[in-house]
Amino acid sequence: MNWVMSCVLFVLMGIPAQEKAAQPAVPEARPADVSSIDSIVAAVYDVISGPAGQKRDWDRMRSLFLTGARLIPVGPASGGAYAARVLSVEDYIARSSAAMEKQGFFEREIARRMERFGQIVQIFSTYESRRAPGDPQPFARGINSFQLMNDGSRWWIVTIFWEAERPDNPIPAEFLK
Numbered sequence: 293m294n295w296v297m298s299c300v301l302f303v304l305m306g307i308p309a310q311e312k313a314a315q316p317a318v319p320e321a322r323p324a325d326v327s328s329i330d331s332i333v334a335a336v337y338d339v340i341s342g343p344a345g346q347k348r349d350w351d352r353m354r355s356l357f358l359t360g361a362r363l364i365p366v367g368p369a370s371g372g373a374y375a376a377r378v379l380s381v382e383d384y385i386a387r388s389s390a391a392m393e394k395q396g397f398f399e400r401e402i403a404r405r406m407e408r409f410g411q412i413v414q415i416f417s418t419y420e421s422r423r424a425p426g427d428p429q430p431f432a433r434g435i436n437s438f439q440l441m442n443d444g445s446r447w448w449i450v451t452i453f454w455e456a457e458r459p460d461n462p463i464p465a466e467f468l469k
Contacts, residue, residue: 321355326446329406329413332356333438336449337399340388343424344396350385357381358441358448366455376453396423402433403468413440418467419454433457435467 325335339353363384369375379387391397403418415438420430434456441448457463 318357318359319351319355321446322352323446325352325356326448329415329440329447332440332447332449333401333404333415333417336438336452337401337419340392341398341400342392342396344394346396347393348389350389353385354381356449358450361449362451362453364451364453366453368458398422398425405467411442411444413442414438415440416467418463433463435463 322335324331326332335352335356339349339356342348361381363379363381364376365379366374366376399419399421401417402420405416407414415436417436417438419434419436421432422430434454437451437453438449439451439453441450455461
């Protein structure tokens with residue numbers, strides 16, 4: 293078997309052709325955070341939400357995600373195209389932490405559509421974001437697309453893929469029920 297064929301077989305079998313860099317250990321999750329679909333989604337919204345000046349519990353956030361999980365915002369790019377930014381949990385924390393702590397950030401689910409097959413779940417979680425819980429209007433809305441997996445003992449977040457609402461891309465009525 294030649295080298296090219298060996299590489300193709302490794303990819304098809306899902307075996308990496310080279311070692312990946314060591315990933316930090318996932319902190320132990322609160323059992324109540326990962327015991328149900330509702331609880332893991334609520335835990336994400338809870339951990340990222342808080343007033344200005346409050347540090348977030350990033351270890352709690354880390355505990356919700358499967359090793360190698362991704363957070364992927366999608367939005368307009370130059371020239372009328374759209375782009376995705378693929379972030380690890382650590383990238384998301386580094387990118388978001390200072391702004392959330394400085395400005396305050398509260399995000400909550402206002403509607404949900406869910407599909408499940410066996411141990412996998414896909415959720416469209418429509419959200420509103422505010423700087424303070426009492427703000428009369430959200431400064432942003434959009435849809436978080438959660439992909440979850442249950443390993444037989446707990447739920448894990450595999451991906452959160454999201455897009456914010458814009459004037460040219462309003463949230464359809466079926467995602468607001």
